[in-house]
Amino acid sequence: xxxxxxxxxxxxxxxxxxxxxxxxxxxxxxxxxxxxxxxxxxxxxxxxxxxxxxxxxxxxxxxxxxxxxxxxxxxxxxxxxxxxxxxxxxxxxxxxxxxxxxxxxxxxxxxxxxxxxxxxxxxxxxxxxxxxxxxxxxxxxxxxxxxxxxxxxxxxxxxxxxxxxxxxxxxxxxxxxxxxxxxxxxxxxxxxxxxxxxxxxxxxxxxxxxxxxxxxxxxxxxxxxxxxxxxxxxxxxxxxxxxxxxxxxxxxxxxxxxxxxxxxxxxxxxxxxxxxxxxxxxxxxxxxxxxxxxxxxxxxxxxxxxxxxxxxxxxxxxxxxxxxxxxxxxxxxxxxxxxxxxxxxxxxxxxxxxxxxxxxxxxxxxxxxx
Numbered sequence: 233x234x235x236x237x238x239x240x241x242x243x244x245x246x247x248x249x250x251x252x253x254x255x256x257x258x259x260x261x262x263x264x265x266x267x268x269x270x271x272x273x274x275x276x277x278x279x280x281x282x283x284x285x286x287x288x289x290x291x292x293x294x295x296x297x298x299x300x301x302x303x304x305x306x307x308x309x310x311x312x313x314x315x316x317x318x319x320x321x322x323x324x325x326x327x328x329x330x331x332x333x334x335x336x337x338x339x340x341x342x343x344x345x346x347x348x349x350x351x352x353x354x355x356x357x358x359x360x361x362x363x364x365x366x367x368x369x370x371x372x373x374x375x376x377x378x379x380x381x382x383x384x385x386x387x388x389x390x391x392x393x394x395x396x397x398x399x400x401x402x403x404x405x406x407x408x409x410x411x412x413x414x415x416x417x418x419x420x421x422x423x424x425x426x427x428x429x430x431x432x433x434x435x436x437x438x439x440x441x442x443x444x445x446x447x448x449x450x451x452x453x454x455x456x457x458x459x460x461x462x463x464x465x466x467x468x469x470x471x472x473x474x475x476x477x478x479x480x481x482x483x484x485x486x487x488x489x490x491x492x493x494x495x496x497x498x499x500x501x502x503x504x505x506x507x508x509x510x511x512x513x514x515x516x517x518x519x520x521x522x523x524x525x526x527x528x529x530x531x532x533x534x535x536x537x538x539x540x541x542x543x544x545x546x547x548x549x550x551x552x553x554x555x556x557x558x559x560x561x562x563x564x565x566x567x568x569x570x571x572x573x574x575x576x577x578x579x580x581x582x583x584x585x586x587x588x589x590x591x592x593x594x595x596x597x598x599x600x601x602x
Contacts (some may be wrong), residue, residue: 233264234267235250235557236273255286298316302553311338323345336577350474370532404468437449478504515532
């Protein structure tokens with residue numbers, strides 16, 4: 233199969249769909265790989281590194297979209313990229329379609345077969361291709377939030393861990409999944425007072441044991457979120473409903489009751505955000521203020537650390553990408569029932585039920601297309 237890797241064009245996105253090491257795996261399987269020149273600039277990989285791995289370097293994204301049978305990316309295709317996609321082509325990347333009506337419309341119109349990293353599951357029902365970027369985003373959320381808390385950035389002017397004789401900051405994390413746990417790990421390590429809210433008692437029990445009772449684990453409901461939001465110096469939204477638009481758990485009224493200069497980092501923004509006042513921002517313009525509360529809502533947070541992120545992502549996606557190239561999408565998805573939920577769009581049909589519900593569109597069960 234001819235596999236193509238274009239450069240990412242989203243704002244300040246430096247991750248790569250395949251590292252040179254991953255390209256070498258594809259060529260070892262007998263596949264041809266074409267990559268856009270300077271693909272690896274963000275991860276300190278040269279064109280020569282890709283050529284040494286067996287790839288052919290081409291000058292434009294247009295050539296890749298025109299020739300490749302399988303296109304592997306990191307972020308969702310931008311409108312001009314969607315217009316280059318075609319029927320019979322496979323797209324394998326993050327899509328996050330639920331809050332993105334325009335992308336859904338363009339992908340349906342293109343006829344492409346689009347498989348989303350974030351809806352692939354494993355035998356345990358978890359999301360193996362979303363998890364590595366959730367780890368990165370969770371850890372980055374504390375780093376970004378701590379920076380936003382600096383007075384010059386509009387924040388309260390507090391240090392997360394405090395110092396001798398001065399109490400630490402309160403970090404409140406909504407959601408105890410991969411994002412929430414990684415955010416708690418970093419915030420606790422920095423000496424902050426950490427509270428995790430989740431609506432799963434078994435998950436709260438796991439977290440309580442993991443942190444030895446040193447992190448406050450609270451059952452999540454409206455009253456609890458309202459209560460802890462008022463206390464928060466840094467509020468991190470780590471809520472996920474696989475494939476679906478994130479529920480708005482923090483209302484505008486709750487934001488209004490927060491401390492002036494408090495910071496919200498809404499990691500759920502890729503799926504629309506779990507805070508009512510959230511809207512997507514970029515690395516070049518990452519924050520805005522609502523009711524004196526700083527909002528950090530960058531939709532591709534792991535792009536800030538592209539080398540770490542690209543390698544972590546490739547370690548997870550490579551086995552699936554090789555299956556697509558080795559077997560074709562139908563056989564690959566038929567052989568792995570956890571891979572099948574990754575199919576979001578096929579030849580003008582929407583095959584992700586959560587997206588169909590979010591956008592009030594017709595849903596076609598993916599198994600009927602195999």
